[in-house]
Amino acid sequence: MKHSLPMEDRPRVRLGLIGCGEHATSVLHNAVGFIDDFHVVGVCDPDAGRAQAAARRFGLSEYHDSHESLLKEARPEAVLLVTYPGLQPKLANTLLQAGVHVYVEKPIVMSEDDAETLRQTVSDHPALIAAVSFNKRFSAHYRRVREITCGEGFGTPNYFHFRFAGGHRAKTWALLAVGAIHGFDMARTMMGEIEEVSAYLVELAEGQADISANVRFRSGAIGQFFLSSMGFWSAKGAEHMEIRSNQNVVTLENHRQLTWQGPPLDKSASDTTQMQKETPSFAQYLEPNYSNISAPEFQSIAQNGYLQPLQAFAEDILSGSRRLPTLEDGIAALNIATAIDQSMRDGGRPLRVATV
Template sequence: MTDTIRWGIIGCGDVTEVKSGPALQKAEGSELVAVMRRNGALAEDYARRHQVPRWYDQAEALIHDPEVNAVYVATPPAFHREYALMAARAGKAVYVEKPMAMNHDECLEMIEACEAAHVPLYVAYYRRGLPRFNQIKQLLDSGAIGDVRLVQTTQLQTLRPADGQAVPWRLQPELSGGGLFVDLASHTLDILDYLLGPLGQVKGFAVNQSRQYRVEDLVTTTYAFESGVIGMGAWCFNAYKRQDLNEIIGSKGKLSFSTFGDDLRIELADGGVQQFTVANPAHIQQPLIQLMVNELRGDGKCPSTGRTAARTSRVMDDLIRDFY
């Protein structure tokens, strides 16, 4: 790979406006040189506003642009496999949004294609690069709460109103692979994998209680990490309020944090309490993007790969398969 990683974005929608697009421009050794959207006028507008040299309305044209040596697929999951395979065949490094694909089988196909083409495959589980979650990992690894015994996750949201407008793609299973569980819980399941290792056996239920959309709106699970730690989780998207809480319980204390907020707290057996504040960067994907760029330039390893992300897709498949 050359000294400068020159990115092209397929699908320059909302997620690329602040979270990722500017991060590709600001990371050291990284440039954003082309964007693509099926609506050419929107692609041109994005390129103009973000000072990107070229824009396209065809993915093939962007992928085969000789100035592009890494492709970021920022479309809904229904298109991740297609574009990842196309980029791999062109010999370009691949970065896809999360969840990695529509299901675990597609993830495996993407991994095999990239490995056969000898190109890296990364996934936008960007919490693996954020300072707050790396502080959590350091606390756990240092034994701050002793030996980990149990993990509990509760995520609640109120029901999104059906306001007569078009149903968001995240609530269309043919585009997203599921509902908000797939979109949001994937972040929690992935960061738990990062903090505590891979999950093994998973059991649970997925139901649609509100009947407002065609997707699951409540998922519960119990699971076992390969390490022997046990976990349980509940994700309810038709509740009375919003809540975002993960609790990791150990032999000496408890570590509590949110997936989407910025809180981090430790309670110890002796009554001691520690509260931490670790701010997120302005462009939240930038730390992970920097790790990817560094690896592509021959320095270090990125912690979010196709293989790590596929584990999260396998867990979600296990939990929602019977529903669909």
């Protein structure tokens, strides 16, 4: 027996999808499919094959090859923007000026000029959301690190380390502004603002570089970034975060393996000049369950933090609340990238990080 679907009796966000490449379709579009608060009204990509595939996926009979066509014909009230990093700031600005909420895959800005232009537009349209996809903030494991370091059993964090390695890039600047930008945002999220950087560079060719940067936080804590475009995305250790306090350390390896080693259970004074005798505490381990993918919370889009901010994007539009990383967060991360770039080009000279 055939049944008709009931008429939708609640508001949903009319969503347009700009960018239908591999990352968009395999990650972000997957997440959109789980969110009932979205009604996808149009897709856009200059590549007809990719646009057609995305249109079929969401039950659409049409697709668009330009954002102008999408805005005019599909009339979205919000857009998920996932294109080339160099195009995203201008497109985001155009969409906001057209009165559309925008969720932008990082980075949202690539230069100071981008930042100032978008700042003015956001100021002119205060009712609109301009969010940047710092998805690691919403990852279950990164959030657990945050819970641990903010808990009374951890103490005051005094050291932060972040390692990121990926493949060759067209420009070394892209390693900082596009790849490592997540690490800069996580440093701010976990430790507060960075005030000063001193960085060194080994560059075999443009886009093939190792970068080591020492940083000092406003809190007085210290830290280090090791950033490489001469590694492998799939290699163990491609991403690593570590936070330390007094005899307390939490690490997160490759976004998946969390280890928390707390203070020793017991310790006694040493009768030598070496370290004290200690009875170590039991370490806590946490790994995601990717074997039971029937539940959304066990799927990689949720474990890696893509699903949750998109759900918040829809809910914030409907409710008028504001919970997502903003343009200012994107600018703050860019300022860290800029200071590291300037310092390493100037032989490691310590530089202050511009404040937002």
